[in-house]
Amino acid sequence: MAEDILLSSIIFLGAAIVCVPIAKKIGLGSVLGYLIAGMLIGPFVLGFVGQEGQDIMHAAEFGVVMMLFLIGLEINPKEFWYMRRSIFGLGGIQMVLSSIIIGAICHLYYGFSHSTSLAIAFSLSMSSTAIILQTLKEKGLNKSSAGQASFSVLLFQDIMVIPILAFLPLLASEDIRNVSAEQNFISNLTPFMKTLTVLGAMASIIIFGLFIVNPLMKVIARTRLRELFTATALFLVIGVAYTMKMVGISPALGTFLAGVVLANSSFKHELETDIEPFKGLLLGLFFIGVGSSINFELIYQKPGLVLFLVLIVMTIKAGVLLIAGKVFKIKSDQNLLFAILLSQVGEFAFVLLNFSGQLQIVDPKWIELMMVVTALSMTITPILLLINERFIDPYFGTKEIVEEKEQDEIDEQHSVIIAGFGHFGSTIGRFLRANGINATILDNDSDRVEVLRKMGFEVYYGDATRVDLLRSAGAEKAKLLIAAIDSTDINHEVIQVTRKHFPNLKIMARARNRFDAYEILDLGVSNIYRETLYTSVHMAVDVLHELGIRHYTATRKAQDFIRYDEEALRKLAATRHDAKEYILTVREQIELEEKLLSEDLHQQMTERDSAWDSTPLRS
């Protein structure tokens, strides 16, 4: 048995490793890559996996739950409140209109009964959260109006799944009505108590998020064990999902809510980077599952019918979305994108159709057919999007105003990242903020993060040497990284990691002292700021002044001295280059210090300075 798990893991992962990079390379996007991988290993092509595709799909649906949690993290409660109109407006129009049209066709054209038509209509009007959100994220369209609108509609569909599941048994004939979607904690309660329980569960998520998670995370952070952090993050998401399921709310909705509540937490970035890989993997599995469950035999038997159904369903859905978008005044190019994005039938259809089958509302033959239609429509979406992106979108005159988007991006991705917000980094941050520049700040002292956040700084808790954290802090788009971490070793590590993974990001580095500066120079950074240079020279100026030398004269000497000293630093750094290791040995340090002092003796520290000197004129 254990071997079976290992073997299927190898098959699933292997297929993904082969197909996804190829799909990405030729511009198809990862979703299509996974789907194709699934089709290849599925029972109808290579036959590596049989029916377990379906099972894996169910397990992997948890990826969608995690995805909604991550999306919640990106939306703070205020933004969420602003979205309420589009959630219920756009979502409502989409669900109602799509269901009516699809239901009417089922009833009038195919002659299904009212119940059957209704069940099919509900199932097919759902769209795929997994495909849409993954695609949006990959193309960076999260914040576009099409992205926002899609998200609103998906959220509404998520909310609707539960009432629909409760409603379907009413359509069934009397004797099988007792088959319930899922047995849960509240099934036997009165409607009033049900509502109360649901509200109570939501409230407890909010209270938990606001008052318990942060202190808990702080305790975990103090242990400085990364894996414990990951465990906590997973515990959080799974815990919320489970609780929600217990009280009969969609787990995706629950985790989304938890995400929104935690959007303002100082541990937001940590949570994000911890959950992200799990989400990615589970979603990938989910797509593979969908791919492998496509019944090619059925397509082969009735190609015309299948194709016609896919076409008609997607056209209806897209048409309804276009109308909804028009009502909500979405610009035409964005509206088209929105319509294509949501035109497929989603994963909830599998659930609803299966359930309808159990209730004997819909004929098993038709369920099988609808399943194929669903999977096919999911596969077609990425292709349609590609066609839209390449061939249709470029011809639109009414592009969204680019400037507006750019500002959004700057707002979201700050152009300066400060790693380390101790006394050194925070001085920089304060000065930048005083000049209207908001830097993204990374610091791994959770107590400090808490305080600074209260003061309105954008500070994130985390280890700045981690590539994924740097990436989520916007290292790919930022202009400057300020390496200002107290520990020289960690500071060097940040510099090395940044230079390796984000070669276009300019680094400005804090150096403890002259030796530290030599080492940072060897790491290939030339903008180095020694904390011991400027302050000591500044003090030395005041010493000269105390001794009776005019302040301006002393200041000019100091300017010369700093210039000389920085030249000397580079010169000496170049002389010691037999060393393979950049870390200086003690002997080397003494040698360099000696060289520097003897250099000073030979150098006329302040060269011939005849400024404002009238002696030569008088002689």
Added chain:
Amino acid sequence: MEYIQKTLILFAHPRYEDSRVQHHLLNHIKTLPGVRIHDLYEHYPEFNIDIKYEQELLLEHDLIIWMHPFYWYSAPPILKQWIDLVLEHGWAYGKGGTALTGKNIFSCISSGGPKEAYLTEGFHGFTVHEFLRPFERTAGLCNMNYLPPFFVHGSHRITTEGLQEHGKLFHEVIRKLSQEKVNMDNLKNFDYLNDWISS
């Protein structure tokens, strides 16, 4: 493109980000070959002018332009700092001070007030030439050939068309001086270099 005089623009504006006229003038000439724009405030935010470097720059160029807005009938302070420090005795003037002999120099200035204000009977009571005497004499002491200034008056009220016009005019002045053989003595007949091109 061949050029006859290598041109160095010593540019001084303490608040360049808000300037309209100087911005426009520079934009019109920055692509000309053989013209080097040296932004003093950008280069020396703390006024610690690198004397050696500045002197080398001067030696490499034949036509020098002091370019700045008109502040208190004179230049912004960094240009005075530059004059104080770079034009050293024994190098630029005085005994053995021949490094700059024969180089051409003029001022390119923008003023808020209109041209009529700079008349003997006008608001300021003196002409631009009278106000610029210290610069003229500085050039003279260094044995440089001092040319009439290029002036943009009335910068407070200037229109976009006015800016364009002056930009084109300045471009022509610099292009001609750097690329064509020009009789410098002839230029001295004009009040402003603007008039040379317009005539």
